[in-house]
Amino acid sequence: MAFFAKGRFLVAVGAAAVFGLLSGAAQAASCGKSAAGFEQWKAEFAQEAKAAGVQGKGLSALAGASYATATIKADRAIHKAFSGSVEDFMRRRGAATIISKGKSLKRSNAALFNKIESNYGVSPGVLLAIWGMETGFGAVMGKQNTVSAIVTLAYDCRRPDFFTPHAIAALKLVDRGALSSTSVGAMHGEIGHTQFLPGNVLKYGVGGANLRDKGTALASTANFLKGHGWRPGVGAEGNMGAIAGWNSASVYQQAIARIATAIDND
Structure with a gap:
């Protein structure tokens, strides 16, 4: 599912309203702007995820997630994908x-x-x-590791409030068997034929x-x-x-x- 808005990103509704996944959770882990702090952040985020109900398989997938440099690069360029007129957009697509x-x-x-x-x-x-x-x-349908992509976006300082519930959702989907630590999809963690973000899958x-x-x-x-x-x-x-x-x-x-x-x- 592509997601773009004038000056902000969303998928249908506000993250907190959709998921309510983080109520009562541990204090949010600090975001970062490079790979340097990612491993430390994962350790902090694991506590947040556990408090939100993520269990063993999901926590293991989080521990194995890698900083997705390609996802960050794609995220920084996404505005270009929706530029120009409708006619231009339709022709490009x-x-x-x-x-x-x-x-x-x-x-x-x-x-x-x-x-x-x-x-x-x-x-x-x-x-x-x-x-x-x-x-x-x-x-x-994409070749980017889904967990790594969505966890990286939750870590990145650009829009952590939006992507954190989706990261929690992805880990819960791993717990349920709908995803695995090796599942792949689009650059922003979208899944399947029509590209759902994990929270919307739930x-x-x-x-x-x-x-x-x-x-x-x-x-x-x-x-x-x-x-x-x-x-x-x-x-x-x-x-x-x-x-x-x-x-x-x-x-x-x-x-x-x-x-x-x-x-x-x-």
Whole structure:
């Protein structure tokens, strides 16, 4: 799940409101701006994580996490990804290809999308638009170690308040077996076909929360959109608020709506 906003980052709702994971936890570990203090921070954060309910497997994954230099580099450059006009953004992200393949996948997976729409009220177009935009329909789900990425972002002084609950969530997912210390995904710790951050996997993931399974990922995405106010029957253009919950960048929202509408109108 990409996440961008004017001057700040978010995924749908405030971290504290979503998770409440750190209430009563140990005092927050001090952030850092380089790899130098990462190991000491992990030791401090382990106490915070334990107080928030993380158990043995999660704590072991935290202990084995490495400072993710590539994640920090990607984080510093993320503003460029959402620059320019909607037309420019759509061209860069291959919107025409997403629409064409999305129409084909809607037909070949009709039973799956009909079931999801029946359960959640979310039409196929927006799910296919997000799926295509985020991972090229599962072709590129990322190779960065998930725990290391999200823990590094929780340590980094840029936005620790936002990423700390997601780091706690990732460790809890390790405890539950939905992630492991070797799981990989996108640079910011996003997971699976549609790129969920760990805290949103806990809140909106369905079934076993294996988001590398396309059906689970698409149903979870529909559950997320439903949870953010998706209204059946009015299409993507009538559900910009729910799409904004998924990604707060205006160019992204408009691109998803246009792509979804083209797919649904096929």
